[in-house]
Amino acid sequence: MRALTIAPGQKNSIQLEERPDPQPAPDCALVEAVALGVCGTDMEIIHGDYGWAPAGEPRLILGHESLGRVLEAPSGAGIATGDLVVGIVRRPDPAPCPACAAGEWDMCRNGRYTERGIKERHGYGAERWLIEPEFAIKVDTGLGLLGVLLEPTSVVAKAWDHIERIGARTRSWRPDRVLITGGGPVGLLAAMIARQKGLETHVFDRNETGPKPGLIADLGATRHGGDIASLKDLAPTVVIECTGADEVVLGVMSQMSGDAIVCLAGVSSGGRKVDFDVGSFNRTAVLSNDVVFGSVNANRAHYQAAADALAKADPAWLARLITRRVPLDRWREAFERRDDDVKVVVDFGRL
Ligand SMILES: [Zn+2]
Numbered sequence: 001m002r003a004l005t006i007a008p009g010q011k012n013s014i015q016l017e018e019r020p021d022p023q024p025a026p027d028c029a030l031v032e033a034v035a036l037g038v039c040g041t042d043m044e045i046i047h048g049d050y051g052w053a054p055a056g057e058p059r060l061i062l063g064h065e066s067l068g069r070v071l072e073a074p075s076g077a078g079i080a081t082g083d084l085v086v087g088i089v090r091r092p093d094p095a096p097c098p099a100c101a102a103g104e105w106d107m108c109r110n111g112r113y114t115e116r117g118i119k120e121r122h123g124y125g126a127e128r129w130l131i132e133p134e135f136a137i138k139v140d141t142g143l144g145l146l147g148v149l150l151e152p153t154s155v156v157a158k159a160w161d162h163i164e165r166i167g168a169r170t171r172s173w174r175p176d177r178v179l180i181t182g183g184g185p186v187g188l189l190a191a192m193i194a195r196q197k198g199l200e201t202h203v204f205d206r207n208e209t210g211p212k213p214g215l216i217a218d219l220g221a222t223r224h225g226g227d228i229a230s231l232k233d234l235a236p237t238v239v240i241e242c243t244g245a246d247e248v249v250l251g252v253m254s255q256m257s258g259d260a261i262v263c264l265a266g267v268s269s270g271g272r273k274v275d276f277d278v279g280s281f282n283r284t285a286v287l288s289n290d291v292v293f294g295s296v297n298a299n300r301a302h303y304q305a306a307a308d309a310l311a312k313a314d315p316a317w318l319a320r321l322i323t324r325r326v327p328l329d330r331w332r333e334a335f336e337r338r339d340d341d342v343k344v345v346v347d348f349g350r351l
Pocket of ligand 1: 092
């Protein structure tokens with residue numbers, strides 16, 4: 001089979017190479033790849049800034065946003081031949097820590113978790129892969145290729161789950177106005193869930209042209225461009241920060257008001273210093289019971305919530321998120337950034 005592999009830590013080592021087919025294992029399902037989504041983490045891994053190969057191996061099979069069709073599954077596994085499935089990315093650490101022991105590997109406490117296509121486990125960027133049935137999520141067959149959006153949706157489903165749990169510290173808490181910063185796939189999917197919850201939704205994104213303004217408008221959300229400081233009177237009760245950009249993170253943290261919950265969901269590169277009025281931040285946060293928290297990854301319950309959210313969404317809107325579908329033979333194009341990209345997927349030609 002063909003697989004997309006990289007040598008971790010080596011810039012631009014990505015290649016499509018011939019690998020032996022996975023050996024069927026009695027407790028695993030064998031899956032043929034249908035599509036693979038490309039995200040910022042993949043680009044960091046390709047640049048040599050992130051990623052770890054499995055112990056004792058020089059290369060890592062890339063890819064964590066999967067969609068595949070089951071070829072064979074153990075009986076009683078809950079998935080069967082022909083099902084469309086998405087593989088969960090993270091696996092609990094071997095210790096396991098109390099979080100992993102409770103199935104909440106997204107909250108792993110010791111950092112010894114592994115992740116397919118990212119950390120010490122081969123990913124889903126191969127024509128065939130094995131999956132333990134308990135780490136496979138069945139996707140509504142009607143979704144077809146759109147099922148590849150399940151993994152990024154799981155990340156925002158987790159963010160929403162934690163926002164609501166934090167909100168529940170106040171019995172009267174009802175979110176009304178939501179601000180999402182960043183109109184990439186994660187921001188747009190976070191906004192989609194906000195709209196499914198019936199919330200007034202604002203998206204801060206500087207793109208005036210391309211597909212993003214239309215995608216935001218068609219959710220029934222309002223787009224804001226320009227400077228984040230211009231949103232200081234918006235007073236959202238929930239902010240989901242998806243850019244990781246210093247000035248945007250700073251903007252949302254300096255503008256919190258009235259029991260706001262700010263979820264930081266974008267990863268910054270770090271290393272740049274900016275002016276930040278710690279005293280004002282502290283004063284506002286204390287006096288209005290604000291919360292700023294970080295959110296990463298997702299556990300099985302979040303993948304399930306994401307599957308439900310995708311099933312409820314308008315398929316025509318979801319289809320517009322996938323702005324390029326690159327055949328495996330032309331895989332290099334999938335890892336080039338283009339102006340109007342939202343989500344790019346590698347298409348394995350099996351749908
Ligand atoms: Zn753990």
